[in-house]
Amino acid sequence: MKILRVLPSMDFGGIERGVYDFSSVATISGHKVVIVSGPGRFIPPLIEKGIRWYNLPMDKKTPAVFFRSIHQLKEIIKEEKPEIVHIQSRFPCWIAYYIKGDFSSTPFVTSIHNFYNFRWYSKATGKGDLVITVSNALKKYAIDYLNVPEDKIRVVYNGVEEDFAEIEKGHSSVIRIGMIARFTMWKGHFCFLEALRKLHKGGYKIEGLIVGTGSNRYRGKLEEWVIKNGMRDIVNIQQMDAKEALKNIDILVVPSVKPEGFGRTVVEAQMSKTPVIGTDIGALPELIKNGETGFLVNPGDSDSIADYIEKLMKDKVLYQKISNYAQKNAIEKFSLKNMVENTLNVYSELLDRKY
Numbered sequence: 001m002k003i004l005r006v007l008p009s010m011d012f013g014g015i016e017r018g019v020y021d022f023s024s025v026a027t028i029s030g031h032k033v034v035i036v037s038g039p040g041r042f043i044p045p046l047i048e049k050g051i052r053w054y055n056l057p058m059d060k061k062t063p064a065v066f067f068r069s070i071h072q073l074k075e076i077i078k079e080e081k082p083e084i085v086h087i088q089s090r091f092p093c094w095i096a097y098y099i100k101g102d103f104s105s106t107p108f109v110t111s112i113h114n115f116y117n118f119r120w121y122s123k124a125t126g127k128g129d130l131v132i133t134v135s136n137a138l139k140k141y142a143i144d145y146l147n148v149p150e151d152k153i154r155v156v157y158n159g160v161e162e163d164f165a166e167i168e169k170g171h172s173s174v175i176r177i178g179m180i181a182r183f184t185m186w187k188g189h190f191c192f193l194e195a196l197r198k199l200h201k202g203g204y205k206i207e208g209l210i211v212g213t214g215s216n217r218y219r220g221k222l223e224e225w226v227i228k229n230g231m232r233d234i235v236n237i238q239q240m241d242a243k244e245a246l247k248n249i250d251i252l253v254v255p256s257v258k259p260e261g262f263g264r265t266v267v268e269a270q271m272s273k274t275p276v277i278g279t280d281i282g283a284l285p286e287l288i289k290n291g292e293t294g295f296l297v298n299p300g301d302s303d304s305i306a307d308y309i310e311k312l313m314k315d316k317v318l319y320q321k322i323s324n325y326a327q328k329n330a331i332e333k334f335s336l337k338n339m340v341e342n343t344l345n346v347y348s349e350l351l352d353r354k355y
Contacts, residue, residue, distance in 0.1 A: 001347060002032045004082035006073065006092050008059040011040030012213060014264050015088050015113055018158055018339070023051055025340045034080050036073065052080075061091050069095045077103055084109060084347045090116065093124035100127075107350035112138050112146075114261040115282065122146060130346055132156050134262045135283035154346045157286075158262045159339025162331060163243075164271035170247050174205040175313050178249030180242055180265045181256075183214035188255030188279070189222055194302035195253065197229055199309060206309075208235040211245040246272045251309055254278035257299040263287050270294070270330035273323040277308045287334070293326035 005023065010016050020042040023033040027049055035046060038057030047053060054076050058069055073095055077085065086109040087096040093110050100108050110128030115138070125131070126148035132155075133139045139155050142148040177196060181187040189210060196208045208231070210222065219237060226235045242265065246252075252269040254260075259282025266287045269276050278284040280296040288294035297304040312319045 001084065001344070001351075002034070002080070002082045003347065004034045004036060004077065004080060004085045006036045006085065006087040006096065008089050008092060009038035009040045009057060010035065010042040010046075010053075011038075014158065014262065015111075016040060016042055017264070019088070020046065021159060021161065021336050022340055022343060024049060025336060026344065027051055029340070031344070034076075034082065036076055058089075058092050058095065066091070066095060070098055074099050074102060077106070082106065083351060086111070086347075087128070088113065090122055090124055093127065094121075097124050097127050107347075107353075109346060109350070112142050112261070114138075115141055115259050119145060126152075128152075129350055130154055132343070132346060134158050135286055137259065137283040137286065138261050154342075154349075156339060156342040156346065157334050158264055158267070159336035160264060160267045160271055160330070160334055161336050162271065164246070164268050165273075165327060165331065167243060167246050167272040169250070172207070172248070172250070174207050175309075176207045176209060176248055176250045177253060177309060178209040178211065178245060178251070179253050179255070180211045180245055180249075180269075181254070183212050183216075183218040183222070185218065186256060186258040187212075188257045188299070189218075190225065191255040191257070191300055191302045191305065192253050193222070193225055193229075193231075193235070195255075195305035195309065196235065197231065198302065198306040200231060200234060202310075204310070204313065206234060209245065209249060210235065210237045211240055211242075213239055242268050243272075246274055249274055251312055252276045253305055253309075254284065255297075255299070255302075255305060256281070256284070258282075260284055266294075267330050267334045270326035271334075273327045275312055275319060275322045275326065277305055289329070292322070293329050294322060 005019050034052045036054045036056050087093050088111045107129045110125050111132045112125045116122040126146045131153050139153050143150050179192045199206050252274050256279050262283050266276050276294040278288050279299045290296040295308040
């Protein structure tokens with residue numbers, strides 16, 4: 001099967017990571033994948049794998065970029081003659097919407113990865129012949145908010161490499177509590193810090209690790225909070241790879257105050273046998289079975305986060321039980337293999353209709 005994947009760029013982000021993972025595995029399985037995007041860190045390794053890439057940046061949402069991209073994407077499709085075109089992100093979806101009629105025999109798939117605002121602008125993500133959402137929570141959003149017909153939607157969970165299961169924890173004499181997220185307000189960093197402060201005041205020997213990228217201004221506010229609250233010696237804020245971070249995290253907290261479309265960090269942690277405490281909104285309840293593979297709390301509830309951390313610290317049997325079951329569940333439901341197979345099944349469904 002020849003597949004054309006279209007997205008704004010191939011740098012940091014969950015969408016980019018998913019396209020990279022899919023393309024790598026699908027190519028090994030004998031499919032041909034062509035990427036149309038702007039540049040980014042994932043492009044060189046994809047080229048090394050023999051995957052063709054067209055440099056068409058679509059991350060700047062201007063009229064000039066829009067009309068240029070319409071023309072160039074048309075030419076690429078004519079040249080490559082893909083069996084499937086799969087578009088991700090709102091701006092490229094609008095570009096594809098305006099050229100779709102010129103390729104009536106080629107199925108177009110669109111994906112919805114996040115809970116977008118601005119309903120009209122977001123509607124393009126639901127205009128594919130079939131629409132993939134990466135969670136049931138997003139499926140409901142697509143139906144209720146974007147008015148996508150339910151019979152067009154297919155839920156395909158993101159997949160995570162199983163080598164996260166091979167992570168070996170570094171030794172520590174204290175409990176290490178971590179958060180891996182972009183530096184932005186809705187991720188709930190201050191709620192996380194409040195939970196750490198409560199535990200620290202209670203006399204618990206803990207270390208906090210915040211890992212992320214994004215706004216330097218927001219990161220500066222976090223660092224100011226840490227200093228102001230006398231926690232400089234126990235909280236470290238830095239940037240590192242998720243696998244490296246999880247070697248140094250015993251409990252992961254995902255305190256998002258807005259709904260997550262999926263929650264890749266949750267699954268990565270679960271695969272590494274790291275218990276997760278997350279908020280009971282968006283897709284997180286699909287990833288965390290409360291009391292079985294982790295714990296769920298209300299958004300902004302730092303007291304409950306601290307209580308569950310305390311519970312896991314005190315009860316080693318519970319810690320191991322949740323760690324083991326979470327890993328088993330993550331491998332069974334959220335593996336990279338499952339994601340690739342389920343995505344290819346969506347493509348095949350459209351191709352079967354065609355013939």
